[in-house]
Amino acid sequence: xxTFKLIIIAVISYLLGSLNFGxxxxxxxxxxxxxxHGSGNAGTTNMLRNYGKLPAILTILGDMAKVALAIYxxxxxxxxxxxxxxxxxxxxxxxxxKSFAGLxxxxxxxxxxxxxxxxxxxxxxxxxMVFMIDWRIALILLALFIITVAVTRYVSLGSILMxxxxxxxxxxxxxSFPLLVMSLIFSVIVVVKHRENIVxxxxxxESKITFSKKEKKE
Numbered sequence: 001x002x003t004f005k006l007i008i009i010a011v012i013s014y015l016l017g018s019l020n021f022g023x024x025x026x027x028x029x030x031x032x033x034x035x036x037h038g039s040g041n042a043g044t045t046n047m048l049r050n051y052g053k054l055p056a057i058l059t060i061l062g063d064m065a066k067v068a069l070a071i072y073x074x075x076x077x078x079x080x081x082x083x084x085x086x087x088x089x090x091x092x093x094x095x096x097x098k099s100f101a102g103l104x105x106x107x108x109x110x111x112x113x114x115x116x117x118x119x120x121x122x123x124x125x126x127x128x129m130v131f132m133i134d135w136r137i138a139l140i141l142l143a144l145f146i147i148t149v150a151v152t153r154y155v156s157l158g159s160i161l162m163x164x165x166x167x168x169x170x171x172x173x174x175x176s177f178p179l180l181v182m183s184l185i186f187s188v189i190v191v192v193k194h195r196e197n198i199v200x201x202x203x204x205x206e207s208k209i210t211f212s213k214k215e216k217k218e
Contacts, residue, residue: 002086005078006100012077013070013101017108020119021062022047025055035118042112043120045155045209063120064128067105071132074101092176095133099182102129106186110193121193123159126186130166137169153208156197163190 022042026034030051038046044063048056080093106126112119131138141162148158167183170176191198200206 002078002082009070009074009077009097009101010104012073013067013104014108015113016066016070016073017105017110017125018112018114018119019062019066020109020112020115021059021066022120023112023115025058025062026051029055039207041120042115042118044124048209049207060124063109063124064131066109067102067125067128068132070101070105071098071129074098092174092179095174095179096182098129098133099179099186102126102132103182103185105129106189110189121159122186122190123162126166126190127162129186134170134173137166137173140169141166149209153210154201154206155209156194156206157201160191160194160198163187163194 020042022034022044026032026042026047034046034050035042037050040046044056044060047059074097078097080097083093083097102125106122106129108119109125110119110122111117127138127141130141144165145158145162148161149155152158164187167180167187170183171180197206
């Protein structure tokens with residue numbers, strides 16, 4: 001019965017994650033598809049570069065809110081105490097459930113079934129999940145991101161550093177190997193999705209953020 005409930009949570013979380021707000025908002029507000037421009041990524045940065053601040057802000061809020069909703073629904077479907085019998089959820093059960101729902105929401109964001117399985121890189125959605133898990137870790141990672149972007153103007157570098165440091169802070173705060181493994185999964189997903197950015201950073205070809213509205217590429 002618990003396994004069936006976890007499957008339901010995974011499906012619902014994936015479907016919510018597939019509601020990619022970069023695609024939705026670019027089509028509704030601009031009658032366009034953000035994936036046709038810039039990096040081809042359906043995320044906040046590409047929305048900012050092509051359509052300006054408001055669509056970018058709405059995108060990040062939407063992508064963070066959907067993982068919060070996925071986690072909320074997960075706790076409605078299954079009771080935390082019922083999960084303690086499962087070895088994977090034995091310790092820090094509530095956080096593991098949040099991470100479980102968050103994982104499938106992030107996968108939905110990256111591979112949205114509603115939009116041809118081509119979505120974003122999962123940074124905002126992962127960030128929303130971290131805030132739901134532990135606001136202290138989230139604020140530390142957010143500060144790291146802001147400082148990195150302010151100094152280097154590379155959003156991708158800030159995103160990569162957040163992903164790399166997330167497992168470290170998770171283990172430092174909770175000393176839990178299951179949580180470490182779960183956080184490492186998110187770290188690997190985000191870093192792998194940024195592999196092209198990593199190459200561009202090494203070759204000094206990565207685009208810097210300007211925070212000003214640019215005309216869309218035709």
